[in-house]
Amino acid sequence: MKFSKKVTLEDFVRYSKLRRILLKLRDRERYYELKDDAKRFKFVEQFEAFKLPEMPVIAAGQRASFKHSGNAGDIIYALPSLRMLAGEQGAKLSLALNVPMRDRKLKHPLGGVQLNQKMYDMLTPLLSRQDYIKELAVYDGTPVDYDLDVFRDAPFRMDRLGICRWYFYLFGIACDLSKPWLKVEPDPAYKDRIVVARSKRYRNLTFSYKFLQQYGAPVFVGLADEYEDFRSQVPQAEWVEVNDFHQLARIIAGSRLFIGNQSFPYSIAEGLKVPRVLELDPGMPNVVPAGEHGYDVLYQRRFESVVERLMEVRLV
Numbered sequence: 121m122k123f124s125k126k127v128t129l130e131d132f133v134r135y136s137k138l139r140r141i142l143l144k145l146r147d148r149e150r151y152y153e154l155k156d157d158a159k160r161f162k163f164v165e166q167f168e169a170f171k172l173p174e175m176p177v178i179a180a181g182q183r184a185s186f187k188h189s190g191n192a193g194d195i196i197y198a199l200p201s202l203r204m205l206a207g208e209q210g211a212k213l214s215l216a217l218n219v220p221m222r223d224r225k226l227k228h229p230l231g232g233v234q235l236n237q238k239m240y241d242m243l244t245p246l247l248s249r250q251d252y253i254k255e256l257a258v259y260d261g262t263p264v265d266y267d268l269d270v271f272r273d274a275p276f277r278m279d280r281l282g283i284c285r286w287y288f289y290l291f292g293i294a295c296d297l298s299k300p301w302l303k304v305e306p307d308p309a310y311k312d313r314i315v316v317a318r319s320k321r322y323r324n325l326t327f328s329y330k331f332l333q334q335y336g337a338p339v340f341v342g343l344a345d346e347y348e349d350f351r352s353q354v355p356q357a358e359w360v361e362v363n364d365f366h367q368l369a370r371i372i373a374g375s376r377l378f379i380g381n382q383s384f385p386y387s388i389a390e391g392l393k394v395p396r397v398l399e400l401d402p403g404m405p406n407v408v409p410a411g412e413h414g415y416d417v418l419y420q421r422r423f424e425s426v427v428e429r430l431m432e433v434r435l436v
Contacts, residue, residue: 184209342385
């Protein structure tokens with residue numbers, strides 16, 4: 121087999137494993153050039169095969185309709201784009217229930233679905249209070265103007281980029297993510313408290329929360345088993361089991377500081393723009409804080425110093 125600098129990308133893509141090995145042995149520099157280009161070539165093919173959603177023409181005075189099937193955090197992160205696309209008339213949002221999870225190996229509190237009736241009922245009090253959501257319903261199969269689930273078929277990597285921004289690429293928009301997109305009345309009972317949520321997914325395994333003991337008793341919001349796990353590090357932590365996500369949002373909005381990992385409660389904190397610290401999973405950095413007093417942390421020392429700094433800010 122003869123190789124030279126004339127080997128093209130198209131040749132390389134078609135080569136068998138053996139031919140690629142031989143090229144690597146005989147022309148290492150060219151091999152690595154083509155290998156890098158081949159990775160990009162695959163992405164090009166995927167992008168060319170993906171069909172972008174058509175942008176609808178909404179008649180004057182008409183309300184745009186939207187559909188989303190969850191998960192709950194994905195819905196919250198979609199709201200800045202929904203608000204922009206809906207415009208002054210506001211949006212009709214339909215949530216599809218019991219859509220199966222695509223990753224069957226993924227362990228999730230809802231089991232094998234992205235959104236169920238209970239989660240819909242928990243979300244409704246929060247979503248229905250947002251002034252740009254004029255109608256909220258369970259999806260009945262009626263065609264909508266904007267299918268917000270389109271990101272699931274998009275060829276970009278979903279373990280990065282920032283969930284809010286996925287919709288920017290698909291619909292050709294840009295929102296100011298530094299501004300709040302959720303509004304609730306803060307619960308004053310939590311004005312001096314740190315509120316924490318930490319799911320078993322999306323953890324930075326190097327982190328310890330034991331240092332929070334110096335700040336009194338934090339309030340934990342989340343599942344019972346998550347609370348028990350958290351209390352093994354911070355024994356004085358108190359658990360609040362919320363009735364719905366409007367109550368959760370009011371607690372977070374009223375808190376002195378919110379700390380969470382990449383689970384649903386953090387999406388609420390990000391939407392509210394309260395002082396917040398995100399425990400970032402280094403293997404899946406797909407949540408990016410934007411705006412004042414929003415920090416994502418990867419190292420324990422920085423985690424502790426950021427919390428100390430934000431506790432001082434709220435004292436002012």
